[in-house]
Amino acid sequence: MRLDGVSFRYGRRANWVLSDVTVDIDDGEIVVVRGRNGAGKSTLLQLLVGVLRPTRGRILDRVGRVGWVPERFPADQPFTVSRYLGAMAALSRAGSPEPWIERLGLAPFRTVKLGELSKGTAQKVGLAQALIPDPDLLVLDEPWEGLDSAARELVPEIVAEVVAAGGAVIVSDHRGETARLPGATGWTVEAGRVTVDRAPATRHAPLPAQAAPAEDSVPAGPAEACVPAGPAEASAPARPAKIPAVETPAAPEARPAVRPVPVGGAVSGAPWLIEVAADDGPAAVAALRAAGHQIIRVHA
Numbered sequence: 095m096r097l098d099g100v101s102f103r104y105g106r107r108a109n110w111v112l113s114d115v116t117v118d119i120d121d122g123e124i125v126v127v128r129g130r131n132g133a134g135k136s137t138l139l140q141l142l143v144g145v146l147r148p149t150r151g152r153i154l155d156r157v158g159r160v161g162w163v164p165e166r167f168p169a170d171q172p173f174t175v176s177r178y179l180g181a182m183a184a185l186s187r188a189g190s191p192e193p194w195i196e197r198l199g200l201a202p203f204r205t206v207k208l209g210e211l212s213k214g215t216a217q218k219v220g221l222a223q224a225l226i227p228d229p230d231l232l233v234l235d236e237p238w239e240g241l242d243s244a245a246r247e248l249v250p251e252i253v254a255e256v257v258a259a260g261g262a263v264i265v266s267d268h269r270g271e272t273a274r275l276p277g278a279t280g281w282t283v284e285a286g287r288v289t290v291d292r293a294p295a296t297r298h299a300p301l302p303a304q305a306a307p308a309e310d311s312v313p314a315g316p317a318e319a320c321v322p323a324g325p326a327e328a329s330a331p332a333r334p335a336k337i338p339a340v341e342t343p344a345a346p347e348a349r350p351a352v353r354p355v356p357v358g359g360a361v362s363g364a365p366w367l368i369e370v371a372a373d374d375g376p377a378a379v380a381a382l383r384a385a386g387h388q389i390i391r392v393h394a
């Protein structure tokens with residue numbers, strides 16, 4: 095997806111918020127948008143989502159399914175959590191919202207009206223509605239704001255899963271929380287311009303389909319033995335099993351006994367499929383994901 099010479103202002107006489115911005119976001123890429131308050135981060139995200147249209151310029155190669163968590167989830171809607179998320183699932187023709195209700199700890203609030211939720215719980219509903227359609231582009235506007243610590247730990251994990259499935263994620267952050275998203279491309283918004291700090295080694299390009307069986311297609315059986323699934327995960331077939339979050343980018347368990355196996359006949363420049371033996375499977379998976387690798391298969 096590409097912003098091509100995009101400029102934006104909120105009215106004819108208003109100041110330009112963005113001026114001649116050209117940036118790309120690729121499949122499997124994580125982008126972190128930084129900038130001072132009022133720099134235009136939310137505006138940029140809303141242009142990507144499609145709720146704002148460029149005043150000038152074009153947005154090219156839009157993706158199919160977009161999940162958006164706005165900076166403030168609009169909770170003043172006359173629905174309970176269950177009804178709202180059920181309706182969002184129906185609208186996006188997705189399956190049941192239950193896996194996300196369970197995983198985000200929303201089960202106790204099923205029958206509570208949105209307007210009666212705390213800010214943090216409302217944010218979790220916002221996160222759930224964005225994830226239900228299994229988005230190709232996940233847009234998170236200050237996603238950590240108001241979340242409790244358990245939910246904050248979940249955000250990097252969810253980002254890694256979207257990316258592992260080939261989706262792109264764009265996150266705005268003015269609190270420095272994005273240290274939790276290693277390997278992200280940085281966009282800095284300043285004076286209407288966007289500068290890109292792209293580190294090629296940290297890209298999260300998905301493997302080609304023929305070489306990379308989807309993580310969701312991991313056969314049942316020994317694979318699950320490595321990744322303990324709680325009740326939430328047991329009912330979450332649409333997503334990889336939840337992996338406990340680890341803060342260290344590279345757990346020692348992730349390193350031993352590496353046996354490289356070329357994928358697709360070792361074509362020059364093709365990705366590599368590497369088997370890693372680890373004593374602590376979940377920690378190794380989390381560490382590898384945090385380091386920007388895609389997890390293809392986990393087995394005992």
Ligand SMILES: Nc1ncnc2c1ncn2[C@@H]1O[C@H](COP(=O)(O)OP(=O)(O)OP(=O)(O)O)[C@@H](O)[C@H]1O
Pocket residue numbers: 104111129130131132133134135136137138165268
């Ligand atoms: N709906 C709107 N109508 C008019 N001006 C707006 C509107 N939304 C934002 N602005 C203005 O556009 C500019 C950019 O705002 P934006 O919310 O995109 O910045 P931001 O970087 O996300 O800020 P913050 O970190 O405070 O959320 C600001 O000057 C803001 O006042």
